[in-house]
Amino acid sequence: MRAGRLGVGVVGAGRVGAVLGSALRATGHAIVGATAISEASRERADALLPGVPLLEVPEVVERAELVLLAVPDDALAGLVLGLAEVGAWQPGQLVVHTSGRYGVSVLEPARAAGAIPLAVHPAMTFTGTSLDLARLEGCTFAVTAPAAVQPIGQALVVEIGGEPVIVPEETRGLYHAALAHGANHLVVLVAQAAQALEAAGIEKPGRVLAPLLSAALDGATRAADAREGVGPGAISALTGPVSRGDVGTVEEHLAVLADLAARTGATDIPDSYRELARGAARRALASHRIDDTAAQALLDALGGPESAGRSTPS
Structure with a gap:
């Protein structure tokens, strides 16, 4: 099953976000915007996501059909809640975070606004360079999601060459x-x-x-x-x-x-x-x-x- 051609917004063009954004782009998805705060992130976005506009977080979320949240674990809950408080989440929008620590409960404020929550974590280390793209082939990704949307998470992983495994929320x-x-x-x-x-x-x-x-x-x-x-x-x-x-x-x-x-x-x-x-x-x-x-x-x-x-x- 394919997730379909999607407009993807990357929140956090760090080592993980920029690489996964580049991998999704290579499969035909459009990267509609990204956030990059540090100089290192801006350089990484320029190298891996050339031509993608660097925007503020709410604008990235507004443009995207799939929002990829690749931010530090400790920042994730506050970011999701803050975006919910300003009405940024959209019904039917896919919201995917890459944290290993969390399942989808951390995305509850987005889900309450009608968004579809997915937790997709790659079990590998990232350099934040194009070398990582080849290493995604065969990499295991932990997928945690409501049963009805698990196939979407699995499809996204397969598209970029990974191998999805389902990890229950309670054992994340x-x-x-x-x-x-x-x-x-x-x-x-x-x-x-x-x-x-x-x-x-x-x-x-x-x-x-x-x-x-x-x-x-x-x-x-x-x-x-x-x-x-x-x-x-x-x-x-x-x-x-x-x-x-x-x-x-x-x-x-x-x-x-x-x-x-x-x-x-x-x-x-x-x-x-x-x-x-x-x-x-x-x-x-x-x-x-x-x-x-x-x-x-x-x-x-x-x-x-x-x-x-x-x-x-x-």
Whole structure:
């Protein structure tokens, strides 16, 4: 099902809005206006949405059959309500936001005015350049909408090369927390590993990490799709000393990372190692990679509540 040729207004020509606007334009939709406050946004609009007039928000909404709201999460509710208070929303108008955090409840003021609410979130990071357009191909988009209009959201996603998945309103927060935990904390983890490698004398830590982490990520995501290691607590793709129950190696890791923290102030690195290794130990036990005795020995070495004389969860 196609959503039809629409006049699209982009509210927020940031990294996401400008790219999605450009992708919609490439499929035949007309971009009737966009907002761009910062110099970076104006330059981005000029590059990705050439010829599109830069307007004030109410004028963009007035011109558009589909309003694409690509604004920060914390600004979304106030923007939608403010536009409702000035009578900007129009009956039958599609209102699509790109926030991962929210479903369609945040669009209630627009819906009350007769607009059709859709939440469409791309599960990828954006550079705000034309490079993102190719990366949209095969990208998963979370679609949350009233059942009657879900096909419209799905059609918009398919048109720009994405793969829609329906996320219920009540689980939207959990969906977004999962993505943030995986992607954002992966970046932190890589930065921590790179810092430790630099301290070990490795000149280009990214080159060392890339093949190792790429293989680990590929194995972990394949296992997730095969539902191996998704639950309850299992992790079939795990490798390394925790998965083997090598307590001595883990203890050495803790010692050298504590020394690194003392020399550099990077106390977050041993803290992260301990917390993630505890999770790895619990999941290795659930996967039957290690037995109860090995798991308890690891948790004792790592510290934490499990080491305080309590039994290890199975």
